[in-house]
Amino acid sequence: MQPFLITAEPLDPAPLVAYVTTPEDGAVVTFAGVARNHFGGRPTASLYYEAYAEMAVPVLVQIADEARSRWKVGRIAVHHRVGKLTIGETAVLVVVAAPHRHEAFEAAEYIMDRIKAIAPIWKQEHWADGEVEWRD
Amino acid sequence: MITVRVRFFAGHRDIVGQAEQTYEVADHATVAELWQTLVTAYPRLAGYTGRLLFAVNQTFVEPSAQLHQDDEVAFIPPVSGGTEDANAAVPYYC
Numbered sequence: 001m002q003p004f005l006i007t008a009e010p011l012d013p014a015p016l017v018a019y020v021t022t023p024e025d026g027a028v029v030t031f032a033g034v035a036r037n038h039f040g041g042r043p044t045a046s047l048y049y050e051a052y053a054e055m056a057v058p059v060l061v062q063i064a065d066e067a068r069s070r071w072k073v074g075r076i077a078v079h080h081r082v083g084k085l086t087i088g089e090t091a092v093l094v095v096v097a098a099p100h101r102h103e104a105f106e107a108a109e110y111i112m113d114r115i116k117a118i119a120p121i122w123k124q125e126h127w128a129d130g131e132v133e134w135r136d
Numbered sequence: 137m138i139t140v141r142v143r144f145f146a147g148h149r150d151i152v153g154q155a156e157q158t159y160e161v162a163d164h165a166t167v168a169e170l171w172q173t174l175v176t177a178y179p180r181l182a183g184y185t186g187r188l189l190f191a192v193n194q195t196f197v198e199p200s201a202q203l204h205q206d207d208e209v210a211f212i213p214p215v216s217g218g219t220e221d222a223n224a225a226v227p228y229y230c
Contacts, residue, residue: 050146052143052145052194052210054194055191055194055195055210058194118189118196118212120145120210122145122146122147124146134146134147134150136147136184136213
């Protein structure tokens with residue numbers, strides 16, 4: 001199991017949860033970002049994600065290191081999907097273990113915010129009316 | 137002059153029409169100067185100015201970073217049009 005991964009395959013949280021879970025940590029938070037059928041009141045048909053592959057994984061590792069420097073957390077795993085996603089499919093998984101839940105929740109939210117801010121991954125909205133638009 | 141390779145992704149690629157291009161720039165040119173050159177060549181890129189991260193050889197750099205021969209340069213807009221998060225400081229916006 002690679003803790004940090006960009007993949008065109010469907011995402012499954014189970015191996016990530018198994019990876020981060022250790023006897024030292026009493027909290028495991030799993031965040032799943034899921035392809036949603038609307039944005040700003042406009043219906044979405046599907047999403048397409050693209051990554052700068054050579055850079056995206058090192059940036060995910062960097063973001064996890066940032067979280068480790070801010071909270072006492074254990075293992076971290078982040079998988080991000082690329083390619084076409086239908087509504088309801090998981091686009092990103094952020095799984096964080098920590099001794100206590102507050103650190104795990106806060107670190108998971110921080111990691112997700114940072115992914116949206118600096119990870120070289122882009123989302124293209126395929127609107128239900130047929131228009132296509134990069135969300136950048 | 138030095139030669140650098142520029143990678144274009146997502147909306148940038150749509151505007152430029154290519155996934156990558158090679159550019160000749162002055163010795164000691166900065167990534168910010170290269171971006172201005174691109175905006176001049178492709179005015180539709182101007183809307184991204186001020187909400188970009190710059191990367192050279194897959195590492196974030198500041199706008200003032202100088203380019204070197206054969207560098208790979210990429211311009212990275214936020215994945216979903218900007219961060220709403222105030223405490224996640226984002227370095228190196230250009």
